[in-house]
Amino acid sequence: MRRAFILLRRRLIGSIPVLLIVVIGTFLLLEAAPGDAVDAYIGTTGGDAGLIESLRQSWGLDQSAGTRLAAYLWSLAHLDLGYSVTFSRPIRDVIFERLPNTLLLMGSATALSFGLGSALGIVAGARPGSFRDRFLSIGSLALYAVPGFWLGLVLTVIFSVQLRWFPSSGIETIASGKTGFARTLDIAQHLALPVAALGVIYLALYLRIMRAGMAEVWRMDFVLAARAKGLSRRRIVLRHVARNALLPLVTMLGLQSAAMLGGSVVIESVFSVPGLGRLAQEAVSSRDTPLLLGIILVCAVMVIVINLVVDIFYAVLDPRVGASEEAA
Amino acid sequence: MSDFTISRRGVLAGSALLLASTALPGILRAQEAKKGGRLIVAADSEPRNLNPAIVASNGVFFVASKVVEPLAEASFEGKDGLDPRLATSWEGSSDGLTVTFKLRENVTWHDGKPFTSADVAFSALQIWKPLQNLGRVVFKDLEAVDTPDEHTAVFRFAKPTPFQLIRNALPALTSVVPKHIFEKGEIADNPANTALIGTGPFKFAEHKPGEYYRLERNDKYWGEGEPHLDEIVYRVLPDRAAAAGALEAEEIHLAAFSAVPLADLERISKVPGIEVISKGYEALTYQLVVEINHRRKELADVKVRQAIAHAIDKDFVVKTIFLGYAKAATGPVPQNDPQFYTKDVPTYAFDVAKANALLDEAGYKRGSDGTRFALKLLPAPYFNETKQFGDYLRQALAEIGINAELVNNDAAGHQKAVYTDHTFDLAVAPPVFRGDPAISTTILVQSGIPDGVPFSNQGGYANADLDALIAKASETLDPEARIALYRDFQKKVAEDLPLINVAEWGFITVARNTVKNVSNNPRWAVSNWADTVLET
Numbered sequence: 001m002r003r004a005f006i007l008l009r010r011r012l013i014g015s016i017p018v019l020l021i022v023v024i025g026t027f028l029l030l031e032a033a034p035g036d037a038v039d040a041y042i043g044t045t046g047g048d049a050g051l052i053e054s055l056r057q058s059w060g061l062d063q064s065a066g067t068r069l070a071a072y073l074w075s076l077a078h079l080d081l082g083y084s085v086t087f088s089r090p091i092r093d094v095i096f097e098r099l100p101n102t103l104l105l106m107g108s109a110t111a112l113s114f115g116l117g118s119a120l121g122i123v124a125g126a127r128p129g130s131f132r133d134r135f136l137s138i139g140s141l142a143l144y145a146v147p148g149f150w151l152g153l154v155l156t157v158i159f160s161v162q163l164r165w166f167p168s169s170g171i172e173t174i175a176s177g178k179t180g181f182a183r184t185l186d187i188a189q190h191l192a193l194p195v196a197a198l199g200v201i202y203l204a205l206y207l208r209i210m211r212a213g214m215a216e217v218w219r220m221d222f223v224l225a226a227r228a229k230g231l232s233r234r235r236i237v238l239r240h241v242a243r244n245a246l247l248p249l250v251t252m253l254g255l256q257s258a259a260m261l262g263g264s265v266v267i268e269s270v271f272s273v274p275g276l277g278r279l280a281q282e283a284v285s286s287r288d289t290p291l292l293l294g295i296i297l298v299c300a301v302m303v304i305v306i307n308l309v310v311d312i313f314y315a316v317l318d319p320r321v322g323a324s325e326e327a328a
Numbered sequence: 329m330s331d332f333t334i335s336r337r338g339v340l341a342g343s344a345l346l347l348a349s350t351a352l353p354g355i356l357r358a359q360e361a362k363k364g365g366r367l368i369v370a371a372d373s374e375p376r377n378l379n380p381a382i383v384a385s386n387g388v389f390f391v392a393s394k395v396v397e398p399l400a401e402a403s404f405e406g407k408d409g410l411d412p413r414l415a416t417s418w419e420g421s422s423d424g425l426t427v428t429f430k431l432r433e434n435v436t437w438h439d440g441k442p443f444t445s446a447d448v449a450f451s452a453l454q455i456w457k458p459l460q461n462l463g464r465v466v467f468k469d470l471e472a473v474d475t476p477d478e479h480t481a482v483f484r485f486a487k488p489t490p491f492q493l494i495r496n497a498l499p500a501l502t503s504v505v506p507k508h509i510f511e512k513g514e515i516a517d518n519p520a521n522t523a524l525i526g527t528g529p530f531k532f533a534e535h536k537p538g539e540y541y542r543l544e545r546n547d548k549y550w551g552e553g554e555p556h557l558d559e560i561v562y563r564v565l566p567d568r569a570a571a572a573g574a575l576e577a578e579e580i581h582l583a584a585f586s587a588v589p590l591a592d593l594e595r596i597s598k599v600p601g602i603e604v605i606s607k608g609y610e611a612l613t614y615q616l617v618v619e620i621n622h623r624r625k626e627l628a629d630v631k632v633r634q635a636i637a638h639a640i641d642k643d644f645v646v647k648t649i650f651l652g653y654a655k656a657a658t659g660p661v662p663q664n665d666p667q668f669y670t671k672d673v674p675t676y677a678f679d680v681a682k683a684n685a686l687l688d689e690a691g692y693k694r695g696s697d698g699t700r701f702a703l704k705l706l707p708a709p710y711f712n713e714t715k716q717f718g719d720y721l722r723q724a725l726a727e728i729g730i731n732a733e734l735v736n737n738d739a740a741g742h743q744k745a746v747y748t749d750h751t752f753d754l755a756v757a758p759p760v761f762r763g764d765p766a767i768s769t770t771i772l773v774q775s776g777i778p779d780g781v782p783f784s785n786q787g788g789y790a791n792a793d794l795d796a797l798i799a800k801a802s803e804t805l806d807p808e809a810r811i812a813l814y815r816d817f818q819k820k821v822a823e824d825l826p827l828i829n830v831a832e833w834g835f836i837t838v839a840r841n842t843v844k845n846v847s848n849n850p851r852w853a854v855s856n857w858a859d860t861v862l863e864t
Contacts, residue, residue, distance in 0.1 A: 016578075046782050274538025274539050
């Protein structure tokens with residue numbers, strides 16, 4: 001427990017400069033992109049010079065980049081994410097209204113790819129080099145190579161347009177007035193295809209790591225010992241080989257949480273899920289710097305937290321992690 | 329339909345696929361609903377400001393035109409191409425200084441207050457003239473609006489203003505909003521800019537960001553027996569392929585503004601129950617234009633511009649890029665405009681040999697590598713077709729020895745590069761013709777426009793004759809004389825080529841055949857849909 005606490009404290013202090021670098025880096029990147037929020041807006045509506053001038057003024061874009069960054073950091077220090085000019089609303093509201101959708105999508109997809117990936121990895125790793133192993137490895141790699149948007153479209157054509165099992169888009173039935181369990185079911189139904197599209201792609205990673213880890217563990221002496229003891233093959237595979245190959249998978253889980261956020265940009269657009277990924281895309285194309293910074297900050301915090309949880313979990317799983325700090 | 333669902337439901341429940349067992353409830357609800365029902369349409373954007381009095385753009389009108397009405401709407405049959413809405417008649421004085429509107433009586437706002445001439449006066453003076461993207465140009469000389477009684481509004485102009493222009497501007501520029509809501513506080517910060525309050529057939533009900541807009545029937549609408557629908561829901565579908573899928577899956581009834589890509593139309597037109605409609609956009613014609621930076625010495629030579637015009641195979645563009653859903657353009661006014669268009673202008677047939685000869689004549693011989701000079705080509709990112717035309721133009725220019733480098737930007741980047749920084753040689757733009765050349769067309773060639781103004785002459789072109797012609801037309805009151813001046817304008821533009829008009833197109837609506845009265849006016853997608861019916 002003490003080890004976990006030390007880890008927590010060290011990570012929290014370490015994450016502040018990380019967040020600062022993320023914020024300033026993103027700000028500069030968006031600053032370097034041609035055009036500002038007024039350019040993006042006026043290109044969709046048209047307008048004369050006076051209108052453009054007054055918009056720049058009221059959106060604060062007539063000030064220098066340094067002034068705007070300082071003002072943003074100042075409000076951030078007060079835990080205020082600022083105001084979005086493209087949505088005419090406080091950024092906190094805009095983000096937290098969509099965060100649950102993304103978390104739900106990402107969480108389910110991660111669970112799917114981790115669960116199914118490691119299970120299939122065990123099947124493949126039980127007999128490395130067998131036909132089953134080859135089939136699963138090649139199949140999962142093929143899926144990994146498929147572009148997310150394409151897989152999403154194919155799933156829509158088959159399961160929404162042809163079979164009509166699942167709705168093609170959205171997060172829930174529009175203005176259905178459903179509550180409680182009926183609503184949960186409704187959302188689950190809407191999420192089925194996007195979760196499948198997002199989860200199936202990343203499945204290959206877990207499968208490959210599980211399989212590779214198991215292939216290595218098979219060569220260990222204790223496996224030989226277990227065999228010599230006369231344990232059943234099933235027991236050896238599950239208790240001895242798979243369990244020891246599980247650690248790298250947990251590491252991957254932490255790393256993948258960031259990649260999932262990236263993948264959800266595409267999937268959220270294809271399935272019209274109102275989530276953070278789509279919001280980020282809109283923020284970039286409308287040059288809404290504070291909104292994009294807010295999204296990236298929230299995502300960065302999420303990634304840090306997930307990795308922290310993974311590390312704590314790791315420390316629990318493996319007594320060697322964090323032991324040196326306790327000694328120091 | 330319901331038989332099918334029940335049997336399927338039974339099958340799936342039996343197969344323990346609990347998730348799938350309640351599929352399709354949204355569609356069923358729309359079809360079972362009594363009297364009118366719920367029309368579900370695709371929307372591809374959510375404008376930050378939904379107030380059509382401030383932002384006169386199609387993205388805003390698509391939703392807002394059902395809630396907030398203009399003084400008059402475009403019409404196929406009506407006199408001067410107009411149908412009355414909030415105004416019942418309009419008349420201009422012979423000196424061009426006043427226009428008198430008689431307003432509709434017994435109209436109420438959605439919050440129950442009566443609609444009066446004070447609302448029109450307020451909208452015109454406080455919003456259209458100072459704040460609206462298009463109104464700032466057309467209503468710039470509007471001095472006052474007199475309201476002798478509750479149902480008469482008299483617009484007074486400081487300078488003679490052609491009544492024809494005001495009339496042509498009525499559908500897009502005159503959305504009336506309630507004075508009693510907007511007179512309090514800053515207009516830009518008013519919550520009614522998004523939660524609209526109008527007089528239209530539908531009331532604004534809710535907006536769930538990223539998901540949908542919902543409009544509800546206005547029971548007190550002035551149109552007798554209208555509207556027919558109970559609800560209109562705009563589903564936000566940012567992905568284009570998603571709109572086609574949702575139509576086929578019967579999750580939406582209608583997708584306007586070519587939300588279904590042109591390449592999908594042939595396939596989807598064969599799906600039973602789905603119709604592809606190209607009517608209903610006649611007053612919203614988009615033009616495919618090559619913008620030219622006249623600061624480049626080569627492009628300042630009219631022979632070079634003519635050579636480029638000759639190098640473009642307009643029929644190929646129409647057939648291959650627009651798949652036939654467009655027309656080759658002859659000049660700056662589209663052919664489907666009933667008032668101003670003339671075909672009596674210089675034309676540039678597709679002729680590579682002639683283009684090469686013109687370039688030789690202009691003194692730009694081919695170098696040893698076969699190229700004459702290089703330039704930068706910036707296609708606008710707003711439509712697939714503008715990007716594809718950019719690719720085509722690059723190849724067409726290579727045929728005549730001009731090496732064009734394609735520079736692709738996103739919307740904000742394009743706006744800045746072309747209209748503010750002028751870092752382009754050629755650009756591909758999609759300006760809109762809005763029923764009168766003075767609204768958004770003459771600005772494309774007129775000189776003296778400040779940097780940064782989108783869809784305007786930012787190519788440094790200055791032609792004193794053309795400027796004088798535009799100035800004269802803007803103060804010519806007699807409609808016939810005004811039309812003659814704009815015909816002359818078209819001729820001069822086609823002659824001197826400050827820009828090259830390549831094609832003109834309207835959008836495509838794809839709808840289920842249960843939706844009736846679709847595309848029955850020239851601005852249908854952005855009109856009020858009071859007579860739209862959903863058959864069950």
